[in-house]
Amino acid sequence: MEIAVETPAGSLAGQRHDGVDRFLGIPYAAAPVGALRLRSPRPVPGWAGIRRVDHIGPAAPQHLAGSQTWLNEPIACMDEDCLTLNVWAPADACDAPVLVWFHGGATRNGHGGAAACDGFRLAREHGIVVVTVNYRLGPLGGLAHPELTDPETGTCANWGMQDKIASLRWLRDSIAGFGGDPRKMTIAGQSSGAANVVLIAQNPDCEGLFCGVIAQSPPLFQPPMFVGLDDAAEYTEAVAAALGTSVAGLRDLDGSDLVRREAALLRDVDFTRRFPRPRTAPTLDGRLVHAWPHDGVLADVPLLIGFTRDEARFWYDLALPDGTRLSALTPPEPGAPFEAALARLIALHYPFEPTPSPAATFAAYGFAMPDAGSAAIWLAIYSDLVFRAPILQYATRHARRGSPAFLYDFAWPLAVTGGTPHAACVPFVFGTHRHPHLAPKIGVDVDATVAAAMAAWATFIRHGTPATPTHDWPGLNPGLPLDAAEAMSIGRDGMLFGPLHGANRLASWPAMQQMGDAD
Missing domain, CATH: 3.40.50.1820 (Alpha/Beta hydrolase fold, catalytic domain)
Structure with missing residues (x-):
């Protein structure tokens, strides 16, 4: 019609x-x-008559x-x-x-x-x-x-x-x-x-x-x-x-x-x-972008923010169901190559003082992950340094200014990799997981979690506060110590609110130990 x-x-x-x-x-x-x-974009020219808009436009x-x-x-x-x-x-x-x-x-x-x-x-x-x-x-x-x-x-x-x-x-x-x-x-x-x-x-x-x-x-x-x-x-x-x-x-x-x-x-x-x-x-440029996120102030509106459990797998361990490898990168070899790669990663992504040493960082993650090899430790460091720590700090700063902030940790393990890489959350939010391009990668028995995630996002869009059909979703409490930080975990057990996964690892970053002190 x-x-x-x-x-x-x-x-x-x-x-x-x-x-x-x-x-x-x-x-x-x-x-x-x-x-x-x-x-700069200019206003769209008007048109006479009726314009049919029934096909996706060009990318x-x-x-x-x-x-x-x-x-x-x-x-x-x-x-x-x-x-x-x-x-x-x-x-x-x-x-x-x-x-x-x-x-x-x-x-x-x-x-x-x-x-x-x-x-x-x-x-x-x-x-x-x-x-x-x-x-x-x-x-x-x-x-x-x-x-x-x-x-x-x-x-x-x-x-x-x-x-x-x-x-x-x-x-x-x-x-x-x-x-x-x-x-x-x-x-x-x-x-x-x-x-x-x-x-x-x-x-x-x-x-x-x-x-x-x-x-x-x-x-x-x-x-x-x-x-x-x-x-x-x-x-x-x-x-x-x-x-x-x-x-x-x-x-x-x-x-x-x-x-x-x-x-x-x-x-x-x-x-x-x-x-x-x-x-x-x-x-x-000083006009549209005045400050980077670690220095800027978000508008006083509700914020729903989070990360996937294994962000780094997108770049290091992503594959199709037939085994075709999509990721372009491989973790560094143990020893000197690992330490050199970690030094470069810290230089690229750590914006605070003091800058942590690669050796101390590796030791902290080795202590927190005693059974993990160097490749698993690299993926954890990459996920935390590039995404999880900055996001948690940003959400905490927003909450400390008195604005609502809601944190999630998306942890549904994909059918192929077994982890939860960057971008895996999108089909859950839109309920598009059954599309032929996505279904084989995501796996089965996912409908209930998809429905809960969609409901939570829709409730936030409607009311500024997310909630699942069975759980409330408390706002981030900026007064809690980092090792007691809480988030909504979205995984095979559904949506459960509780302690943030890997908080002990995150606490090894100096900026996380002093979150908000510069505010």
Whole structure:
């Protein structure tokens, strides 16, 4: 059945099926091509007549490979004209709460039309209006330089983040037509999408665009993983020179070609010797991003935040059911290679003083994990240092400021690896675990846990407080010592609130021993 909606830009025609209205591939900003390439998003031009929105829009140009294919099925269509969003709304919804989802993928992969984040079940079973968003990725979303300054906005960086903010402003003005309440919009994401959500929620200019934040496994990085404007500009100059153009001339290149050629540079030995990783957002530009998460202040709204039990397996131990290995990395060998690799990891990810020594860190984890080999210890350190410790500290700081913070530890063991890697939480939240791309990887007997997770997330979106059908979910108590920290564990035993797994390991980091002292 066709269903019509009026928006400020014009009329849309979607489809009603099984109690849910679907509007797919809605443009929320002008196509970022030609003169608008590497510029701030512009308002979407209006249209006459009725525009049919019954197909997922193209994904941003990208190279999808390796671990990124675990969650994302092959992408049918990619195009630089990608600034669209999708809406699933309960039929005849009125003033319903809204979930706005920003996908992950290191700001270089993924799209809002992936099967894993289909909003149908949340809309039908929980009365939530669900929105998923496409935005610019890779160099198109993140190259930064003063010579790229947009004359209308004065910004020169973070184009993909600007797309996200533009989508929120479009939804503020348009979501009522779909039955959603613009005052009840929760912004959410996983991985880089979650990091962007945190940065948006720290930006005072975005106040009023959301009433709550869900951050699933956000990488709360520091330089050099995230970079300042000078470092980002250096990278942009190097890319332009390697492609035989000026910084301003990057706007004249075809977007898909720019993505392909920049990816080729990242496989070039000489280029990667200078730039081991791309510097393509987020960028500390002083306009959209004023502070990194460990220094910034989240808006005074409820926060639902957490991690998977074995985050590191995504990069080190991820495989398909047929045994095909997806992970590109292997743990370092014991002894000197391990200590050298740990020193590099600490330098990349530990933003506080004093910096722990690799030897002391290895000893602490060996004591906490007496039966583990060096590979298991490496995965635990990586998961804790890169994700779990920063997330717990961020949630504690938010709670100490008097704002509600709810912590989870996602621990469902996957069918193949036996652990719970980064990104494993997404199909549980959306109830998409039965999709053919996902079902063999997740395994069986999962329906009850999926239903409980969906209910908890939906309750948070509706009320700002998560709850399961059988358990309340207390807010994080910042007064508890670290070894008594509590979280909602989501695993084979369902959803159980209690002591945080691995708190004794986390306590070995100096910054965790003094959580909040600098607040």
